[in-house]
Amino acid sequence: MSDTETLAHLLAEAPSNWGRWGADDEIGALNYLTGAEVKSGLAAVRQHRTFTLGVPVATPAGDHVFPGRWPARHYMVADKAGFEAGHWHPMPGGLEFADDYVSGFAQAGTHCDALGHMWFDDTLWNGYPAASTNGGMTRAGIEPIAARGVVGRSVLIDMARFRGKPALARAETFDHRDLLECARAQGVEIQPRSILLVRTGWVGALRSGAETIGDGYWEPGLTFSLDLVRWFDEMQIPCLVTDSLANETTYEPRTGMMLVLHAALMRNLGVVFTEMAWLDDLAADCAADRQYDGFYCASPTRVSKGTGGSVNPVFIK
Amino acid sequence: MSDTETLAHLLAEAPSNWGRWGADDEIGALNYLTGAEVKSGLAAVRQHRTFTLGVPVATPAGDHVFPGRWPARHYMVADKAGFEAGHWHPMPGGLEFADDYVSGFAQAGTHCDALGHMWFDDTLWNGYPAASTNGGMTRAGIEPIAARGVVGRSVLIDMARFRGKPALARAETFDHRDLLECARAQGVEIQPRSILLVRTGWVGALRSGAETIGDGYWEPGLTFSLDLVRWFDEMQIPCLVTDSLANETTYEPRTGMMLVLHAALMRNLGVVFTEMAWLDDLAADCAADRQYDGFYCASPTRVSKGTGGSVNPVFIK
């Protein structure tokens, strides 16, 4: 790997928030979400209608997961047939129960990444050593994010509908200027500290079978530029939520580097990534009533030492 | 088992909501949470301060679980040491990653029960046959609850503090009249359709080691009476959230029947149970500022065919 092909080289001039919230910070840009942002989020509610953005987890057909992972699974432990077969016995009074077990990546289904989930140059968010991932996250894991929650005003940017497609194509990209254009067309403003929901239609395409995960997998999504990183920094975006598996296009087209925004936004700026959200129902509703902003409330499972946690975000219009 | 010792006998005169929301209903008393309740929930926010109520999951020491279950576990799949050992290779550009796996009951940590999780007389909530639990929940599972979310006004009833204890004792009970007395002492009103948070201090006692789970385990909590069930019905309580493992005292003291309120409130009335919430921090704060109500927003993991799902509820004062 030549020096010019490294993230270190690519991001040499890019902004960083390391140290901004102290040497012990583990929640990064969530620090932007203060009481004022909770208040402006609540003020965005006008219809009192609720949407949940989590996809089903441990589905029989096998969840869609990023290459290298494998699907979550669901196992029944107790059911009525198990009682009939004598493996279980009714409680005093007669109560019986169904019980079940789930195994999967901490980042199963719709999920938040911990800030330390990805890194380069042996250093995580805020300067923590990469060795703090060994055997479980001792720094920049999902616990502090889960303890904090992600609550504020949110804006949905429906890139797929803006481009007149059910879903963006493989490797199709866009950047912050596209987000702004789309917002303008939608009649909504991306304000500073907005929780950004970006719809590509990709998870819908995976779920319908229109797209599949295989060799040469290349998601559509945001693509790197220094300007884009600076825009996220200046706008103080606390959290980026998309309906793709990795929140950005898989490869930076010019250099072929992989998941560059995980480095530029998550590792360097502390933006919390929320991946694989289900945005199609919300987007159809927004297209109908033209209200694209609302109150967002999400809090992932508080996985001890975890690199991430499943989440089922709530959006209230 | 004589007829008089059965739940069927005990609950013969107790109210039921079966059919109230149609033959296909799977969310029960969550139907009470309409836009009006979202609105009154938002109206309860006065300080814009946020609390999360989920306990850590898959802790190294082993989570506290109801007897018969076993603790969730966390496994690192990829970490820095794994990259150094050659099990993993950096992505183009240099990005490395930590990844991890979790296995545990669908009802791991703080969680919502599906309405079909427990039953008697071979019949679940709304009259569904118990056989619909076989191999996975085909009726009254957690998915419709997760898709809906639990959003509205909530009231914390701090029974432990009301009784002047860090935690209620083993097998200590209380009922709806105690809840009302406690609310009065706290200066807060349990309004119809309030999401009810009841603190016993029990999860805190388990986490501190003051209490342990073993033979003869008997939690403190709400205890059955026909009047209590009628009160929940008349108050249209949509969701009961407590800091104990099973939301009620383990055995009904008079008859010795087990988990009677799971039958009376969950199976019969469709009240959604949320168990093992972390209420100690919220309660300390409420004791300090005397604001015991707020906005509650919770949405469990959408486990396919699941009997429940982990949840990390958000409470905003």
Added chain:
Amino acid sequence: MSDTETLAHLLAEAPSNWGRWGADDEIGALNYLTGAEVKSGLAAVRQHRTFTLGVPVATPAGDHVFPGRWPARHYMVADKAGFEAGHWHPMPGGLEFADDYVSGFAQAGTHCDALGHMWFDDTLWNGYPAASTNGGMTRAGIEPIAARGVVGRSVLIDMARFRGKPALARAETFDHRDLLECARAQGVEIQPRSILLVRTGWVGALRSGAETIGDGYWEPGLTFSLDLVRWFDEMQIPCLVTDSLANETTYEPRTGMMLVLHAALMRNLGVVFTEMAWLDDLAADCAADRQYDGFYCASPTRVSKGTGGSVNPVFIK
């Protein structure tokens, strides 16, 4: 499904061993393996050289599994890096340890099927009701087979080499007459009660990547005829071991029925199936020294209530 397309119809005239070893039998044709067969197995040892026939389990690239299953996985729980990170502490004296966790189908890697693993007409081996599989095998599970062990004289039939190929082709079939011809060519006799090892080269082709598992997966292997079933019955074959995932060609070519020999040999005759054995090294050795028989000793993991168990058979020439 018309009546003529059913296994019941196809096998109406086929032999059955139900009841032959009593109403409680759960080991079927392993009953043929008495002390006399142990003795003849030991007598077949001439060189005192040992081979193991188990494939690696929970490999990083993902084990090869029959469609519908998913690969076993290996997770480190404790390693040196975990000690350095403080997740683990040395024992008194200074000992440290590595520990790990495995999850996978009971039939992971090379494995024995329990006699009740597959059935039709709601009836398992020996007439047990299919409901005895509910919630765990209460009849005809792997435990009695594991407690017994599979020990005796064995013969390797190298069909792939006999046909001059590294591996048989997709959907390529053969029957008992081919086995006899191949044995003759190899200069070895299939005696009554021989443990039959049949090499197709298929697992080798999967491991090398020459073949893959995907849509329309169709293994080569033995194919059904009434004569073949009668030959297995008359020869009193106790155990059939192959290097394919399911021990027989996936579909019966004439009718399109699936896994017919699981019905005819396993369910009806009680022949123990051992699948996905690694036979390439043994076969190369046999081709070199022309000794195709030997002592076979295998005992699967004794999985409680299991439908099968992993096994690493030993073959001694």
Added chain:
Amino acid sequence: MSDTETLAHLLAEAPSNWGRWGADDEIGALNYLTGAEVKSGLAAVRQHRTFTLGVPVATPAGDHVFPGRWPARHYMVADKAGFEAGHWHPMPGGLEFADDYVSGFAQAGTHCDALGHMWFDDTLWNGYPAASTNGGMTRAGIEPIAARGVVGRSVLIDMARFRGKPALARAETFDHRDLLECARAQGVEIQPRSILLVRTGWVGALRSGAETIGDGYWEPGLTFSLDLVRWFDEMQIPCLVTDSLANETTYEPRTGMMLVLHAALMRNLGVVFTEMAWLDDLAADCAADRQYDGFYCASPTRVSKGTGGSVNPVFIK
């Protein structure tokens, strides 16, 4: 920890086999088991009667595991009730199936330890660095042992019966001189390169409930002395098999060091440890017919990168 309390100090004069079988060796004392030992093992067979020594795995009540581990679990994936509920569909022809999943430590049930499972001074068997355990065993894992198998002549030493007890007491110890005395009383000889089976009765006591695993757990078993280590070395014992969870008394009584023989025999001499074997049935039979030797054949599951593997050894008299 003072220097005199370390294993390094304790074992400074103890023998080591590092390098004896080359710098790449991963099977240690199994190198002693050549064709000659297979031959003498076969010669020990006089009755052609077979015993299996594996305990049930993933039992409903929870397997007995060393403190710090947790029991293996068994989950049904498919059963008859699942077919009736529509989760599964019959194959063409009508075949249905039961399928199941197991998760547990690689060292679940009766198992072999890999030589690198435990270490001190940052160095594994044969001098491999402890870092080779990171993320999976790259040296001295279970795979080479599984590929080799453990085959030879074996002798059962029934210490519990020799001392007239159903099981040895907590923390009760014995050494090589006791083994020799017991062998003499049994009328059998421990020959060089014998696979040593030592019965304490402990697993039987755990299974019957006479003993339990809890705070202060202290198994009976072999206890350290330099003479004992030298005896194992001189006798070239390839494999030590016992019916306790850790093959030796938990703490060395004089110094309080833990699992000293794992250091002295496994790490330093390369003796393969096989733990938690079921010896009670075999021992009762040996007591009856006075034949204490036989042929031993064991081959653990070949867990990729594993620290150990489940095994169900076969003993033939």
